[in-house]
Amino acid sequence: MSQSVSQSVFRRRTVVIGAVVGALLAVPGLSAVASPQMATAAEPVVTRAGLDPALVQGRGATVPFIEQEAENAATTGEKIGPSREAYTLPAEASGRSAVRLTQAGQYVEFTLSKPANALTLRYSIPDSATGGGLRSPLDVLVNGKRAKTMTLTSEYAWLYGMYPFSNDPNVDPKPGWWKPEPDPVAKPFRPNHFYDEQRLMLGKTYRAGDKVRFQLPAGTTVAWTVLDVADFELVAQPLRQPAKSLSVRLFGADPTGRRDAAPAIERTIAMAKRIGWSVFIPPGTYQVNRHIVVDQVTVRGAGNWWTIIKGKVLPLAQPAPDKSVHSAPGFYGRYAADGGSTKVHLSDFAIESDVRERIDTDQVNGIGGAIGGGSTIRNLYLHRTKVGIWLDGPMSGLLIENNVITDAIADGMNLHLGVSHVRATNNFVRNTGDDGLAMWSEANPDGLVNHNNVYDHNTVQTPTLANNIAIYGGRDNAVTDNLVADPIREGSTLHAGSRFNSTPFEGTLSFARNTTVRGGPRDLNWNLGLGAIWLYALQSTMSGRIEVTDSAFLDSTYNAFLFVVDWPVKDDYRIENVAFRNIKVDGTGTNVVNARVGGWATFENVDARNVGAPFVNNCGTFHFTGTPEFDVRLLGTSNDGNWTADNTPPGHCEDRPAVVPPPPPTPWS
Secondary structure (H helix, E strand, O other): OOHHHHHHOOOOOOEEEEEEOOEEEEEEOOOOEOOOOOOOOOOOOEOEOOEOHHHHOOOOOOOOEEEEEHHHOEEOOEEEOOOOOOOOHHHHOHHHOEEEEOOOOOEEEEEOOOOEEEEEEEEEOOOOOOOOOOEEEEEEEEOOEEEEEEEEEOOOOOEEOOOOOEOOOOOOOOOOOOOOOOOOOOOOOOOEOOOEEEEEEEEEEEOOOOEEEEEOOOOOOOOOEEEEEEEEEOOOOOOOOOOOEEEHHHHOOOOOOOOEOHHHHHHHHHHHHHHOOEEEEOOEEEEOOOEEEEOOOEEEEOOOOOEEEEOOOEEOOOOOOOOOOEEOOEEEEOOHHHOOEEOOEEEOOEEEOOOOOOOOOOOOOOEEOOEEOOEEEEOOEEEOOOOOEEEEOOEEEEEEEOOEEEOOOOOOEEEEOOEEEEEEEOOEEEOOOOOOEEEEOEOOOOOOOOEOOEEEOOEEEOOOOOOOEEEEOEEOOEEEOOEEEOOOOOOOOEEEEEOOOEOOEEOEEEEEOOEEEOOOOEEOOOOEEOEEEEEEEOOOOEOOEEEEEEEEEEEEOOEEEEEEEOHHHOOOOEEEEEEEEEEEEEEEOOOOEEEEOEEEEEEEEEEEEEEOOOOEEEOOOOOOOOOOOEEEEEOOOOOOOOOOOOOOOOOOOOOOOOOOOOOOOOOOO
């Protein structure tokens, strides 16, 4: 991150005004833009979370696609970023940089590193002047010949204002809300959630070394197009129908998407359960505009590139018992109050939903209800849902693996209310509008507690609000072997919080073998730098054991570790019984440890380098007694760096230290 980017962390966001369909529309985040450049031949640069894959080896999901960042490709456009200032296009980009195209003929050209016949493009185009989105073409050329024309859209992007957000660019701040904003407030107010993605089959397999170019055609209808990242994939042929399965087409399901397929799918499920067979959904696009309820049944597609469940968000004539006011495509277990569902197996299809605004009472998620009892959710692509997978307990016993969840308007996945023995592994989550992966053990009269759940080997990138992975209360849960990168605002890469009416932390919460990348952003309400991992005692003391082990914290914008309590309860709640062991910290804009609460934690074999401020910033509960109220316990002599230097006395407290951007992460010898 450059020095100019460091300064931008503390100044107001830059707003560039561009004409969109004859109206002026704010285009945020175009500071630190390079001059137009002539394209040069580019060797393929493959990254994971915007870094050399060697730096994150063994962490995150193993995916079937290769990620290539636009800023590393040949281009005649303009590089925007890097920047981490919220409400800007670079900040929400993978790796915090992207490429902007403005004129017909400009392009970004990638060189394939492996054979591919399909791609996913992450991009942004402007909103309409009144909200609701625009569409614009983009040509795809391979080796100089036009292969396809994509129709990009901003209909599923661009939110404004304060939670739960609006599609209206002219929305005002909510009266009475605490907000560090100028007066009058600039419009559009807090634009965010800029990016969308689109999949494309190329029609043939291209070889390593072939050139894939995304180029603005003469018919481009928007002022600019920003390309962020392209994922190139070699998609296998459709899966064949399994033995002892019933095809939904036998029961009248239309694979063209013109007619409602939900009744036919339900008839197939009913018959399959009756005779003990499974359900198969062949290649095609099937219109479904409501929940398909599943219990003790296997539903399998031909692969998530081939079998598409696609539908719209439709208003209900009256609110449903679950308080929804809309319907949308999804597969739901029975609700826990109705006994839940068991032995459900969902795999190998996509859900393309139509969610464009956040209404928290709506059950318009991809997968929902209570699904346990030896169930599995595998190989799904969940796109443009409210939440990809939201499960309400009590329920137990579920494996969630190998799924892709993108462009959700709220969480990617949430295990809520008495969920236990769930493992979510090898899932890829990008561009959520709230926590990427969450476990929420909400307090309840029945004493239900989330426990013995695991999030492991997942990749979570660019949540536009909140955290990559967040744990709210519970007992004996684990977050292991994940790759988490680029949180934007009001959250960070890893989080444990006593908040949202959660149950206390009990047993051991384990954060093990995780890698965080560009975490620790500025919280815009507190105007305070967060930690790449931050622990937050808002509603109770956090005294259950929290272990952070064998992990790497790379290029944190502010702190690596933050312990914090809210000011009104600073003398009431503490954070204690936390252990850090075998940790590498490579780059912090400010401190390694920032403590703004009473309590204690131990640090053993915590090595840090490229740290921008004193290693320990111990503000405790702000009584300034001379005795630190948070006890930083350094175990042994194995903590390397500058932990005990004279400029880091135990009681050192600097409210908001200046940011010193670190150099890019490098291998640790």
